[in-house]
Amino acid sequence: MRARVRAGDREAFAELYDTHARAVYHHALRLTGDWSTAEEVMSETFLAAWRVRExxxxxxxxLTPWLYGIATHKAHNANRGLRRRLAFLDRRPSPPPVADFAEETAGRIDDARKLAAIHGALGQLRRQEREVLALCVWSGxxxxxxxxxxxxxxxxxxxxxxxxxxxxxxxxxxVRPAAEKTEPRPRRGEVKSEAAFAALSLREEPR
Structure with a gap:
């Protein structure tokens, strides 16, 4: 596969994409915390991979580490661009509130809330630590x-x-207040916060 990709074999590259696109997308999602940004990062990753194949x-x-390395770099650039756009929007007046009538999107919003909670915890780490965690723990x-x-x-x-x-x-x-410390301990397996889901993966050892 490595030799075929280096030689510009389009069928080999299509096979590479089919095999790794989903994993690259999830890696980008963990680093960016945004579905649409992750899709862009995935596309840019394979475009860059084709350009630098030689x-x-x-x-x-x-070839997985090679692709993840490119994706990590693209995700870092995407996060920098997002921060610049948010800083620009922060200087502009807020738009008027718009009523939300899309009740059917409640499930997606809940997923976004969970992802935001986990990504918020990861966001407290240094970028280099977050990248290593994403590659070793979640990407395997x-x-x-x-x-x-x-x-x-x-x-x-x-x-x-x-x-x-x-x-x-x-x-x-x-962190619980002192008054709550006398309450019964939660049963094994209970999860008390959204961010705690992120901790579950920390028990995994990289393969």
Missing amino acids: RLEPDGGS LDYRQTAQALGIPVGTVRSRLSRARAKLARRLQP
Whole structure:
């Protein structure tokens, strides 16, 4: 596959897209927290991959780290662009409120709320820590593949992942008032906050 992609084989590249597009999209979604932005990042990732295909090393294993590395860079650029647009809109007067009559979108709005809660917790991490967490924990890359995707040493991957896990564990730990400490502990398996769903994935070890 690597040799065929390097040679500009369109059928091989189409196969690469069919195999990895969904995974690249989900990786972009975790880094951007926005469905439409993630779709743009996915498209830009494969467009860039086609343009730079000749730079691929002739020897190597899976092309997954290569694609994730491009997607991580594109997601970072998308987030920077979003911050600039939000800063511009923040300087403009707010539009008049519009009544929401789309009750059928309640499920999608709820999904967006959950994603926003999780992404908010991840947003408290440094960008480099968030990228390593997304690649190792959710995208399933091992330390070596993550290092290859980001162009950093394996030791740096390990240290960033360790810091990211520790920070999220602290920030997602529920804080209860003293008056509530006498209440019965929740049964095993109960989840008390939306952000806690993000903590579940922290127990996974990268394959």
